[in-house]
Amino acid sequence: LAKQNGNDHFQFYVASIDQEIRDRKQLEKDLSQALASHQLHLVYQPQINLESKRVIGAEALLRWDHPVRGLVPPDDFIPVAESNGTIVEIGQWVLEQACWQAARWAAESTPLRIAVNLSAVQLRQDNIVNDILETLQRHNIPAGRLELEVTETSFMTNLSDAVEKLHRLSKAGISIAVDDFGTGYSSLTYLKQMPVQHLKIDKQFIRDLLVNEEDTRIANTIIDLGKSLNLSVVAEGVETAEQEYYLSQRGCQLAQGYYFSKPLQPREFETFVKGFHEQFAENNA
Numbered sequence: 231l232a233k234q235n236g237n238d239h240f241q242f243y244v245a246s247i248d249q250e251i252r253d254r255k256q257l258e259k260d261l262s263q264a265l266a267s268h269q270l271h272l273v274y275q276p277q278i279n280l281e282s283k284r285v286i287g288a289e290a291l292l293r294w295d296h297p298v299r300g301l302v303p304p305d306d307f308i309p310v311a312e313s314n315g316t317i318v319e320i321g322q323w324v325l326e327q328a329c330w331q332a333a334r335w336a337a338e339s340t341p342l343r344i345a346v347n348l349s350a351v352q353l354r355q356d357n358i359v360n361d362i363l364e365t366l367q368r369h370n371i372p373a374g375r376l377e378l379e380v381t382e383t384s385f386m387t388n389l390s391d392a393v394e395k396l397h398r399l400s401k402a403g404i405s406i407a408v409d410d411f412g413t414g415y416s417s418l419t420y421l422k423q424m425p426v427q428h429l430k431i432d433k434q435f436i437r438d439l440l441v442n443e444e445d446t447r448i449a450n451t452i453i454d455l456g457k458s459l460n461l462s463v464v465a466e467g468v469e470t471a472e473q474e475y476y477l478s479q480r481g482c483q484l485a486q487g488y489y490f491s492k493p494l495q496p497r498e499f500e501t502f503v504k505g506f507h508e509q510f511a512e513n514n515a
């Protein structure tokens with residue numbers, strides 16, 4: 231009987247793996263059509279200078295509105311897109327769309343810096359540097375207005391290739407941020423070789439910043455590291471006034487998070503910027 235049971239378990243297990251593989255295949259298939267079917271769009275999260283209380287830019291974040299599943303979070307589909315290579319095409323679309331939006335904002339209101347997440351898989355492409363520079367030119371966006379967010383995994387597979395490409399991008403005037411800093415295989419050697427301007431403290435360290443002493447120390451360390459290497463530090467996932475106050479007192483210059491705003495549609499973003507700036511203009515008057 232025991233054996234029988236074990237066997238049942240085994241078959242159940244196989245069946246669930248089988249289901250998972252089918253789900254994943256379906257997701258891949260859907261993803262390959264998502265672009266052409268206009269199911270992807272970008273939302274923009276304001277990035278705030280904590281000292282001047284100005285919105286200095288926006289991070290573009292990808293959304294997939296799946297016809298059956300509804301909104302699929304990027305953490306669920308970006309890894310799939312990376313493993314089958316669709317991220318290359320999707321990433322190019324993201325850049326295109328973000329530049330188009332940045333050009334509109336520059337024409338209609340104030341120019342803003344736009345931050346785009348660049349996958350390690352994209353950075354490995356031979357033409358990536360030219361593709362990025364060409365896209366900027368086509369939309370007439372000065373390179374200084376684009377920031378690329380890369381993660382530490384981008385440096386791992388082929389360090390010298392990544393260094394070379396980031397240097398070319400940086401020489402052109404694009405700024406580079408290390409996203410989710412402290413969660414990957416951080417190495418100070420990478421930081422020394424990379425033309426990096428910003429470190430982004432991962433939201434997992436911000437969530438319990440004022441509750442968990444280890445998180446406080448980690449955040450402090452990243453802020454101090456930024457100071458000593460002359461990099462500006464961005465805190466992501468700031469959700470409370472207390473976190474904002476602590477970070478700004480501690481010398482963290484930039485922040486984004488639900489405390490200020492969740493990622494927004496372009497129109498909502500414009501309204502947010504106006505309201506935010508008016509609020510602080512009043513406070514200073």
Ligand code: C2E
Nearest residue numbers: 291292304305308324347348349467468469486487488489
């Ligand atoms: P990320 O680049 O580290 O982006 C920050 C994530 O934190 C975003 O999740 C954002 O919506 C979320 N967030 C912002 N403020 C708060 C907050 O106060 N509290 C909490 N709990 N979360 C906050 P999202 O949009 O789901 O994106 C997840 C990840 O997917 C991104 O992490 C990035 O790694 C990836 N991703 C998103 N868009 C793109 C893209 O266009 N290309 C690539 N390659 N990756 C992307």
Ligand code: MG
Nearest residue numbers: 289347379409
């Ligand atoms: Mg990011």
Ligand code: MG
Nearest residue numbers: 409410430466
């Ligand atoms: Mg991040």
Ligand code: MG
Nearest residue numbers: 409410432433
């Ligand atoms: Mg993250």
